Amino acid sequence: MTSEETAHGDLLSKVVSTVDAQWRTVMPLGAYQLYGLAWVDPQALWLRQLPRMPFCQGTVGSSLLALDRVRGYLLLINPENDHSEILNPYHGDEFLDAQGLCLWQDTLWFCQDDWVYYCVLPDLTIHPFERFSYPVQGVAVDEQGVYITCQKSGYIHHLDRQTGKELGKLPAPGIGEENLAIRPDALWVCDRLEQSVYRLDRQTGEILAAALTPFTDPTALSFSDQGLFWVTYAGEEPYLRDNPNNLETPLEIASRDYTSIHPLVFETQEQEHYTLSNGYLVEMSYVEEISPLDSVHLDNLEWRIALPAESLRQKVLRVEPVGTPFRLDTVGDQQVAIFDFPELRPQESRFFGWRAWLELRAIKYHLRPDDIDETLSLPEGFAQLYLIDNDELSMSTAIVQDAAREAVGTETNILRKMLKIRNYVYDRLSYALRPKIETPDLVLERGVGSCGEYVGVLLALARLNGIACRTVGRYKCPPLPDQRGVPLQPTYNHVWLEFYVPGYGWLPMESNPDDVIDRGPYPTRFFMGLPWYHVELSKGMRFETTNYRDRGLRLGDLALNHVRFTIHAEIPPSSENSS
Template sequence: MTSIPLPQLMGQTIRPLVASSIDGITFHGDHLLAIDGTEGYLLQINMLTQQTKILNSEHWSDFIGASGLAVIDDTLWFAIEENVYFCSFLANDLVPQLFVKLPSRANGVTVYQSTVYVSCQDRGKIFVFNRETGKEITRFHAPGIGRENLTVKGEELWVTDTLEQTVYCLDRATGEVIFSVLTPFESPTGLAFYYDAATEKDLLYVSYTFLEPSIRDNPNAEPQHELLYSQKTLIHPLYFKYYPEHKYALSNGFLIELSYVEELAPLYPVDLKDVEWRIALPVETHRQKIKHIESVGLPFIEEIQDGQKVAVFKFEQLTHQKRYIFGWKVVLEVWGIKYKLSPRDCEKLPSLPQEFSERYLVDNDDLAMDTEIIRRAAVEAIGTETNLLRQVYSIRNYVYDRLSYGIKPHIDPPDVALKRGVGSCGEYLGILLALSRLNKIACRTVGRYKCPHFTFTKGVPLEPDYNHVWMEFYIPSFGWVPMESNPDDLFEGGPYPSRFFMGLAWYHAEMAKDIPFERLVSEGTPVAKTTVSIGDLAINHVKFTILEELQPPEII
């Protein structure tokens, strides 16, 4: 078989015809094989033309409910319920034969030489069998909590997890996680490496199955348009780069244009003199780089506040009779990031610097740290745990156990939100900050918006529905590490995924870290919110435009 040149494949998104779901993928020569467990189809997809063929036309019913997919020595492997099957691919008879039966439902299957690996979500395990005898050799702890699929590359076992939105790279012999990366889309369901002999490079493809909302034109309804959810599938390259010396990995990046503009339109008479309107600019981090920045409407002066850039717009006088638009537009390179730190890395840490204690362990943002309910929660959240990383994780789970997500017009302090049991991202964050700081864990607020996840809508301005905030906590001798406020709180009572514990998706835009995102100063004095609210003075306009997908300089 001829090999497809890698440059022709790179960046290509595959949308298989007729696939209701994709429950496993693998490569056979230059063709991609995918299993649709819903319909029972074994699909063969041409990588260049995306032409799709059903290979098991006569045996499709034998494959209903199938998941996991591997081909070795022209033998096809997959799982249905508790059973792992194989069948001859070369003869094309595709009649499943039982290999082994697990104590619970099997999800992912992959084969390497004489070894068969099978993942099992119900048991939280990856079982390892001898291919010749069917005897169990060993078993590993599965790294995530969702349905997991598997593939092998050399001495590495690669795992994708639907709930964690993550791909893990494991040591094939021990099951130890080497590193992990976030996927650019939710619900990854399968993965496979394509090796191009001409370039001697590998490209990792990941499949996804998810519900996609759309507006349907229904002439029999009133109003005529209605919301429709339909199940969609796609297969997309996962680009990544691991930096072991810095203990993090980056994955699929995007070049985006972000604009933040205020439209001055006061709701009531106001008269402010010698005004500075200060708006934080995006920051540069491991996962976010500024490529270009410019003013919108009016020029600004760039200042540094606590090490971060702020755009300062100056007005001699602001009244309700005047109208302006002003703000900034920036082109950003953003990536998914996932840190690889273990509790062992957080043993015998040095003391927190004094300046950090004075700034990041105090109640400087209405955190209700002196109330009985918050102080009691701070003790209950960590119990007897002394390891910093485990403490933060315990605090997160404690808050998730006691809050459900909901939004209101304003943010209540942590004691009120904790009593109510319902909170927005800002209220989740307030409680996380309060409990962490009471336990001597330095932490700070980060925000401000998330790009809508429509990665295939390139060149079209997208507007986020809400602003968003999350947290960073500080590990002495290492640095600041991110943790989302509420998105991992998916289930009542858990277990909770850890995708955004020490990780951020590509669509997070970091604009302010522990400084106010927007502030008014009049005649040299900060204007109190109770005196004049920015929301009563202006309408903010936030737009994201996805320009292109980015690839790292090297593909691992």
């Protein structure tokens, strides 16, 4: 083993060994869908006074109280071993379809339909607190009163704990169903549709920070006394069911409940206005297999494949060649692997590509329009690179120019302009896989586009409005962080974009995944944010090309690609400023 390989092995071992065992994903035994969560002192007097069956060893140390809305169970959960105990074996019906659990002192609060209820433990007798005009989803309580979320109203309502009188209301940070937790310094909100957790100013509702969660569908959140931040996830998932009664086609698609609890680990850089959250050590391989459709003979073939980029959320630990050595070229601040074939003969077969080990984290910027200094201009040379039609963007066509004007109206702030452009494109387009990428004028006429076509339209409209932007891609690791050490294959490649904000730099924006509601409102989870599973391979440049491209020889006519991901471990934050 070479010294370089030894150092590489030591580095990976160090990364894996620093993973904290307490960050495990909790899969409570017998749970269906958890929609409420509270930390509980295992020695609490009310807990010892509940009528319970004799303890089993797995219950010792249980510190999470969760609400399973499917069965109406109040579950006492041990996060170390997934053990769960039903605390309300005779009162399950009273908690059916409930959510938003909050434990304050010895009083348990929860929401059900349009009511907020409470009970004083250890007595599980339910008392009504307040009824709303619309269904409510989350509740949090402390000395300052009762905070309640309502998706329909779009607010977090602040009520007096004694009288139920509304003391004020704060704007909801997202558009989905939200749940709450309270800390002395802030109000914390998780939004299921936004796949995000927000830290809010308790007086104004201003978003102080936002973090993307590693799993989809966050439904509840709570802090432990040690400061660990737990988040529950719940929903339904498809799975392949083996039906022995169907002899001809026994395998069929069915759905089932899923739920889990996982710590949210994050670090906020307040001066830079972004938050990094849960990260993973991921191995990615990209390999081409020479397999021409037709017999060809090529001389001096040069094949270029971009390597993973360095960014705030993505760190490259190591890259090694696969099958064939490569030489490096640098384009701007990005590296490209170049594979040289002096002669490619008919029927010749080759493997070539690279394998990389990466630290991937989610990132979410929380810039406000008022943070932008509109007097700043683009860096020198950016206009020639990122404001022109250099990729068949149809920027001179009437339909694209009309769309660019209509999208922003009279808006001048770059953040509001970019968000309006995104929403305009979402209003005009619906997503569908396409056999080829058409130009933005044709896409706007058709009203249907793939991720690459969404990007083309977004680029054209943004550049016509003076916003520098570029394409980013190329693959997403399958978002399965609980499947460690298992080779995973992505179904498709993917592209998104970055836009430039003077004074702050490049900010990410997804192409189409937030286009999930017909005519809106649309979530903003991936506006100025990316989840952990995106791999940044090429920015403003082609991911892969050859010196025969201008001669009409397509990559797909020459080779087949093989893409593989392996998630090795969840990794600690990149600094000590984490929570």
